[in-house]
Amino acid sequence: MTEPIVSAAWLQANLKDPSLIILDASLKENQSNLKAGLENIQIKGARYFDIKHTFSDTVNPLPNTLPSPKQFEIEARKLGINKSSVIVVYDKLGIYSSPRAWWLFKIMGHQNVAVLDGGLPEWINNDYPVEKIPENPIYAVGNFEAKFIPEFVKSKEQILENIQTKNAVLIDARAENRFKGIGDEPRPGLRSGHIPGSINIPYTQLLQNGKFLPKEELLTILKTDDKPLIFTCGSGVTACIDLIAYELIGKNPKSVYDGSWTEWGQLENLPIEK
Incomplete structure (x- = not known):
C-alpha cells in the first residue's frame, strides 16, 4: 500500500481479496471520554485488535506502550x-486509535497496512455491511513475522538529547x-506544560467529521522541511494521528516518543515549559 489511509469505497471494493484482514482497533474507553455509540457492531468479518491489553506492554506502568x-x-x-x-485497521470514532495500530504494524516491519479513513461511522454512512460482534472468535493461526524497526520509536533519553541538538522537530498532538x-x-x-x-x-485540527483533511488543507496547517519528526501526546495514541497526517504530505523520517506526557509529566527531573 502506497498511502497510509484508504476510503470506505476502496475497502468495499476489495472485500473479496483473500489476503485482506480488517482489524477493529477501537479502545473500550479513552482519555478524551469520546463515545461512538457503536459498541456491539463491527465491519463484517473484522477482528478485534486490542491495543490496551494485547498489543501493548502490560507490565509497563505506562499505558499503551510498545x-x-x-x-x-x-x-x-x-x-x-x-x-x-493486506491489513486495513479502523476504529469506532472515525480516526482515533486506528493510527496507533497502523504505527505498531509499521514498526514491526509490515508494510501492507492502512487506516480506514472515517472508520466505522463512515462505513455505516455508506450502508456497507456490518454485523454483531461475535463472542470468542477463533482464527486459523497466521505466519506473521515481526521485523522490528527501532528508529521508529524514541525514549525519554533521546528526547532529552534532542532538546539540546534540535536535530528533530518534536510535535505534540495534545489539546492547546x-x-x-x-x-x-x-x-x-x-505536571502540566510541554517538552521544551x-x-x-x-490532532483535532487535522480531522473533519472523523476523516483526515484533504492533503491541500493539511499542507496549510503542517510545517514542512527536511528535518526528522518526533510525535508525542498523552500516551502515544493520538501522536500517531499527527504522524499519519505528515505521512500524507511528506517523507520526513518519523518516530513516536512512546512514553509521551504520561512519562515526561511525572518525572520531576525532566524539564518542562508552559
Whole structure:
C-alpha cells in the first residue's frame, strides 16, 4: 500500500481479496471520554485488535506502550495475520486509535497496512455491511513475522538529547490548553506544560467529521522541511494521528516518543515549559 489511509469505497471494493484482514482497533474507553455509540457492531468479518491489553506492554506502568516484537508476533498470528496479509485497521470514532495500530504494524516491519479513513461511522454512512460482534472468535493461526524497526520509536533519553541538538522537530498532538499548561491533565499526578522546544499541533485540527483533511488543507496547517519528526501526546495514541497526517504530505523520517506526557509529566527531573 502506497498511502497510509484508504476510503470506505476502496475497502468495499476489495472485500473479496483473500489476503485482506480488517482489524477493529477501537479502545473500550479513552482519555478524551469520546463515545461512538457503536459498541456491539463491527465491519463484517473484522477482528478485534486490542491495543490496551494485547498489543501493548502490560507490565509497563505506562499505558499503551510498545509490546516486544515477540509478543506482537504471537498475538498477530492468533488473529490469523500472515506475512502476506493486506491489513486495513479502523476504529469506532472515525480516526482515533486506528493510527496507533497502523504505527505498531509499521514498526514491526509490515508494510501492507492502512487506516480506514472515517472508520466505522463512515462505513455505516455508506450502508456497507456490518454485523454483531461475535463472542470468542477463533482464527486459523497466521505466519506473521515481526521485523522490528527501532528508529521508529524514541525514549525519554533521546528526547532529552534532542532538546539540546534540535536535530528533530518534536510535535505534540495534545489539546492547546494542555500544551500550554493551563488545563488539567486527565491522568492524576502529572505536571502540566510541554517538552521544551516542542510545537503544538492538536490532532483535532487535522480531522473533519472523523476523516483526515484533504492533503491541500493539511499542507496549510503542517510545517514542512527536511528535518526528522518526533510525535508525542498523552500516551502515544493520538501522536500517531499527527504522524499519519505528515505521512500524507511528506517523507520526513518519523518516530513516536512512546512514553509521551504520561512519562515526561511525572518525572520531576525532566524539564518542562508552559
